[in-house]
Amino acid sequence: MPTLVMKFGGTSVANLDRIKRAAKRVGVEVSKGYNVIVVVSAMSGKTNELVGWVEETSPLFDAREYDAIVSSGENVTAGLMALTLQEMNINARSWQGWQVPLITSSAHAAARIEDIPTKNINAKFDQGVRVAVVAGFQGISSEGRITTLGRGGSDTTAVAFAAAFGAERCDIYTDVDGIYTTDPRVENKARKLDKIAFEEMLELASLGAKVLQTRSVELAMRFKVKLRVLSSFEEQSDSAGTLVCDEEEIMESNVVAGVAFQRDEAKMTLISIADRPGIAAAIFMPLSDAGVNVDMIVQNISEEGRTDMTFSCPVDQVGRAQQAMAKAKDSGEINFHDLIADTDVAKVSVVGIGMRSHTGVAAKMFHVLSAEGVNIKVITTSEIKISVLVDRKYMELAVQALHDAFDLDKA
Numbered sequence: 001m002p003t004l005v006m007k008f009g010g011t012s013v014a015n016l017d018r019i020k021r022a023a024k025r026v027g028v029e030v031s032k033g034y035n036v037i038v039v040v041s042a043m044s045g046k047t048n049e050l051v052g053w054v055e056e057t058s059p060l061f062d063a064r065e066y067d068a069i070v071s072s073g074e075n076v077t078a079g080l081m082a083l084t085l086q087e088m089n090i091n092a093r094s095w096q097g098w099q100v101p102l103i104t105s106s107a108h109a110a111a112r113i114e115d116i117p118t119k120n121i122n123a124k125f126d127q128g129v130r131v132a133v134v135a136g137f138q139g140i141s142s143e144g145r146i147t148t149l150g151r152g153g154s155d156t157t158a159v160a161f162a163a164a165f166g167a168e169r170c171d172i173y174t175d176v177d178g179i180y181t182t183d184p185r186v187e188n189k190a191r192k193l194d195k196i197a198f199e200e201m202l203e204l205a206s207l208g209a210k211v212l213q214t215r216s217v218e219l220a221m222r223f224k225v226k227l228r229v230l231s232s233f234e235e236q237s238d239s240a241g242t243l244v245c246d247e248e249e250i251m252e253s254n255v256v257a258g259v260a261f262q263r264d265e266a267k268m269t270l271i272s273i274a275d276r277p278g279i280a281a282a283i284f285m286p287l288s289d290a291g292v293n294v295d296m297i298v299q300n301i302s303e304e305g306r307t308d309m310t311f312s313c314p315v316d317q318v319g320r321a322q323q324a325m326a327k328a329k330d331s332g333e334i335n336f337h338d339l340i341a342d343t344d345v346a347k348v349s350v351v352g353i354g355m356r357s358h359t360g361v362a363a364k365m366f367h368v369l370s371a372e373g374v375n376i377k378v379i380t381t382s383e384i385k386i387s388v389l390v391d392r393k394y395m396e397l398a399v400q401a402l403h404d405a406f407d408l409d410k411a
């Protein structure tokens with residue numbers, strides 16, 4: 001029988017009614033003749049609550065225990081979904097990550113999937129089970145400890161299952177009816193896209209568009225998974241949503257495909273460090289060892305052998321970064337005058353594969369922001385994106401102004 005993967009995010013399984021609604025959609029696909037792998041998130045808000053408990057108990061927590069705790073939300077929804085389906089006379093069974101087993105690396109809180117053996121679930125399909133409900137976001141390391149795949153990781157669980165089982169499609173059901181030119185909660189003129197290229201979605205996701213976890217897009221691209229994003233709230237189950245596909249499948253597209261943002265960034269500046277070979281390594285190795293996800297990096301012009309180094313990281317990692325830098329200073333590996341943390345910044349980015357062949361996008365972006373009186377604090381670019389750090393209070397304004405200026409509301 002052909003296999004389909006259906007993933008339901010937190011709002012789509014937020015309570016028993018929503019779970020019933022999602023189960024009905026699964027029932028429709030079962031009646032079409034599919035064996036379905038359903039991947040569920042925790043009920044919306046649950047993972048945040050669990051993370052809050054961890055941080056309150058232990059600010060610089062042991063990530064192994066973090067994973068033991070925050071993975072639990074998905075166990076509940078997986079069991080409830082299986083029970084709901086059984087109540088509908090559909091032969092369903094739930095699997096937690098360790099039961100599959102979904103094998104991951106040992107990078108707790110950001111584990112990478114290494115293997116998904118299909119044997120156990122296929123054996124059940126052969127015995128007549130029609131729906132395998134899988135707890136998203138979680139796996140097990142080779143040391144036998146529970147791991148999680150990073151926030152939003154159920155998307156990645158879903159795509160990885162689609163690849164492992166050769167599913168016909170991977171449908172991501174969420175609280176919006178597709179992928180938009182920017183987050184429709186920030187810009188009400190955001191336009192739904194019928195299709196988006198993998199490369200663009202990859203950039204948008206990694207720059208903050210949380211509608212899909214970055215790793216899920218990466219996996220879909222690598223394993224040629226047919227990936228769709230659609231609403232679990234709309235009544236008709238055939239509403240098309242947005243297809244994430246190869247660039248070649250899209251006839252025309254705008255130079256800029258979308259605007260993404262990351263609200264909770266911090267800008268860290270090391271004042272007066274020695275400008276010598278090896279200094280960058282001496283700074284960024286300890287940060288990496290401390291689990292700090294450094295994003296933008298800028299080194300200023302050096303004067304008399306001393307320079308300033310600026311980097312950005314998520315605001316909730318500032319404590320770790322400060323601790324790592326203080327330790328490196330104490331041990332004599334680096335020497336700096338001061339470490340300044342600006343915790344009120346956000347990152348805004350424009351993304352589009354059209355930038356490969358069109359010039360002037362950066363100039364236009366900077367002009368639009370200056371016309372709005374928004375000061376740019378840090379800039380980085382790549383082939384298909386331009387990102388800036390701005391004061392957080394201007395984030396929405398910047399997103400809306402850029403969306404307008406690049407005519408993203410028009411096809």
Ligand code: ADP
Pocket residue numbers: 008009010011012041152173174175176178179180181182183184185208209210211212258
């Ligand atoms: P789920 O719980 O279903 O995984 P998420 O909250 O993780 O849902 O992702 C869906 C949300 O992503 C939407 O509610 C929307 O606010 C946000 N979002 C951000 N950028 C975009 C975008 N470009 N298109 C659609 N949604 C976006």
Ligand code: ASP
Pocket residue numbers: 009010041042047048073136137150151152153154155
């Ligand atoms: N529940 C997890 C989170 O909130 C995983 C997910 O929903 O994708 O990050």
Ligand code: MG
Pocket residue numbers: 009152155210211212213
């Ligand atoms: Mg999500």
